[in-house]
Amino acid sequence: MSTLPKRSEVTEANSWNLNDLFPDQNAWDQSYDQVKQKKSKASDYEGKLNTAENIKAAFALEDEISLEIERLFVFAHLHHDEDTTNPTYQGLVEKAKKLSVEISEALSYITPEILSLPEEELNGFIENPVLADYKFTLQEIKREKAHVLTKAEEALLAQVGNLSQAPKNIFGMINNADMKFPKIKDENGKEVELTHGSYIQFLENPNREVRQRAFKAIYETYGKQKNTLAATLSSNVNKNIFYSHVRKYPSVLEMSLYGDNISKEVYTNLIDTIHESLPLLHRYMALRKKLLGVDELHMYDLFAPLVEEYKWDITYDEAKKLVSEGLQPLGENYLKVLKDGFDHRWIDVYENEGKRTGAYSWGAYGTHPYVLLNHNNNLNSMFTLAHEMGHALHSYFSDEALKYRDAQYTIFLAEVASTTNEALLMDYLLKHATDPKQKLYLLTYYADQFRTTVFRQTMFAEFEKIIHERAEAGESLTPQALSSIYYDLNKKYHGPGMVVDQDIEMEWARIPHFYTSFYVYKYATGFSAATSFSKQILEEGKPAVDRYLGFLKSGGSDYSINILKKAGVDMSSPQPIREAMSVFGELIEQMENLTK
The missing domain is CATH 1.10.287.830 (putative peptidase helix hairpin domain like)
Structure with a gap:
């Protein structure tokens, strides 16, 4: 019998207040009907996007309808996630999803129509003061122009869309159902x-x-299953090559980075800078070997606990207190909003029957963000709270500072704010740890985050780069080739002091992220940028805090790289990654001193 409470038994104080989105179901239904009616207005500007006034009106209508849809969808989804067994909210999610698709279709003429304008005319609209609020949107549309095809070709590519999902779907079936x-x-x-x-x-x-x-x-x-899995991964790579050729990109890597306007150098910089920092990882491997007390360190020892589990009971109230103390360096304004979130029911705290697992931050523009937790009284849950509130406050400050369209930040930036919170909390906990056992427990927790989020994800990113380059050069990605590339990378990354077991050569076959190509590098860049921010905040104080708060208020109002650069983190240079590596080096030194 389950000991979890039913949703109806959850206390109000520990649940989020979704009435801030819609006071009741009736209000949701009314809004839904209004959006339905507005849908008929969507075509008002079709064929007329040749004046600044009409373009402005079309964008304004798009924003108005999109925002209402977002609120409908978020309300339905949050209710659904608090109890996934509730059929009412399953139905509302489907209704909102269906309406969202209908609206997207009704407004889908806007971008192609603007793209079809002569370049001179489009440039004139970009500089037109009437369209000042939409300048960045128009610049983005213009940037896409070189890679957009004719109407007939785009229609054909849209039909190929389902086929292009085949490698990912087949891998999912083999990996999750048949294996x-x-x-x-x-x-x-x-x-x-x-x-x-x-x-x-x-x-x-x-x-x-x-x-x-x-x-x-x-x-x-x-x-x-190596032959089937190699064929599946190879098909995914070939699909990417097909799209990069058709859309006239120099390579798959450049195509994948183009959406966020990230240069190839950001990607190669990450790999090169991590290569120069591999001696640090090798040093950590030597320390791991010593702490485990083994003659040889094997691949299956990488996740083994290095210190005896430190029993640290952290209630939710204590977690809130420690997170608030850890984030003191971010200043009064940040702490005030954090306290608002804690006090005004932004957070759904504990597990209940039917509640979605994991944790996330989500919300709709115009109301505060929400955070879903499944809090356990442990260290991991406290870091999850800090992480998700980092996302929530990023959204809060962006929404407060910017109009709807510019407030949405990219995935490239998303993990920076959440991980900066974790880094600041960790610094606080380490400085205040009095028990050497507790300190070593914290240090190993943090060092393993560097190993898994920076080194491991960069190794994955390098593997993706190599296999795409080989395929682009006409080489076959046989199981032997994939395994050999993957094994050699493991040897390089983990160093000579470790036994790199032959079995690890098959690990490429079980990584789902390889089917969302050139994505994993964002974990490593996000973690590095966050570590760099936290280092600057702790060392410089107010000037760095002001730059960082400026970053939080920038949403998606500019390209991700520019937003970070203005705030003092230049991801096109090796500097932030080197700063992160210096923090990793300090952790290892502290661990070595504690275990002498």
Whole structure:
């Protein structure tokens, strides 16, 4: 029998207040009907986007309808996520989704029609004061122009869209539905199920034989499917090459970065700077080997606990208090908004029956953001609170400072604000830790974040770059080629002091992110930018805080790289990554001193 409370039993104080979006269901229904009516207005400007006044009116209508749809969708979805078994909100989500698609279709003429304008005319509209609020939008449309095809070609590509999802869908089916892992023996000799979900738990098991059994079993299973999985990944790469050729990009990498207007150098800089920092990772591997007390460090030892689990019970109230104290360097205004979020029910705190797992921050422009948690009284949950409130306050400040269209920030920027909060909280906890055991526990927690978020994701990013370049040069991506590239990268990254087990060569086969190509580098750049921000804030104080708050208020009003640069983090240079690596170096030094 479940000990979780039903949704109806959750106390008001620990639940979010969705009435701030719509006071009741009736208000939601009225808004839905109004949007339905406005849909008929969508075509008012079709064929007429040749004057500044008409373009402005079309954009204004698009913003008005999009914002109302966003509020409808967010309200329905948040209610659905608090209890996924509730059929009422399942129905509302579907209604909102369907309406959103209809509206998108009704307004879809705007961009192609503006794109069809002669270049001189489009340039005139970009500089026209009547369209000042939409200057960035028009610049973006113009930037896309070189890669937009004729109407007939675009229609044909749209039809190919479903086919292009095939590699990802096939991988998903093999990986999630068809892949069956053997049972393995746990530390008590009992046969237990090996699954995707339990694999990492096995790798975190203090018993080394259990870790080794899980590691071998998972990669032997993938090895049996290596030909199919190589063909699937290769098909995904070929699909990317097809689109890059058709849309006239020099390479798949440049096509993938184009949407965020990120230069190729940002990507290659990350890889090159991490290469120069690999001695730090090798040093951490040596420390890991020493702390585990093993003669040889193997790949299945990478997630093993380095220190005895430090029992640290952190209630939600304590977590709020520690997060507030950790974020003191961000100043009064930031803390006031943070307190508002804590006090005015932005957050849905605890798990209940049917509630969605995990955590996120979400909301609609014009009302405050919301945060979903499933709080447990532990360190991880406290960092999750800091992380999600980082997202929430980023949205809050952007929404407050900017008009709807400019307030939406990119995924490239999204993880920066959340991870900066974590870095500042970690600095505070380390400075205030009096128990050496607690301090070592915190240091290993943080060092492993560097290993998994910066080094590991950069290795993935480098693997993607290599396989695309090889395919673009006409080479075949056989299972042997993929495994060889992947194994060599592991050797390079983990260094000579580690036994790089042959089985790891099949890990490429189980990474779903390789089907969302050239995405993972954003984890590493986001973490590096955040570490750089936190370092500047702690060392410089107010000038750095002002720059950082300026970043939070910039939303998506400019290109991501420019927004960061104005705030003092230039991701087109190696500097932020080097600053992050210097923090990693300090962590290792502290760990070495504590374990002498």
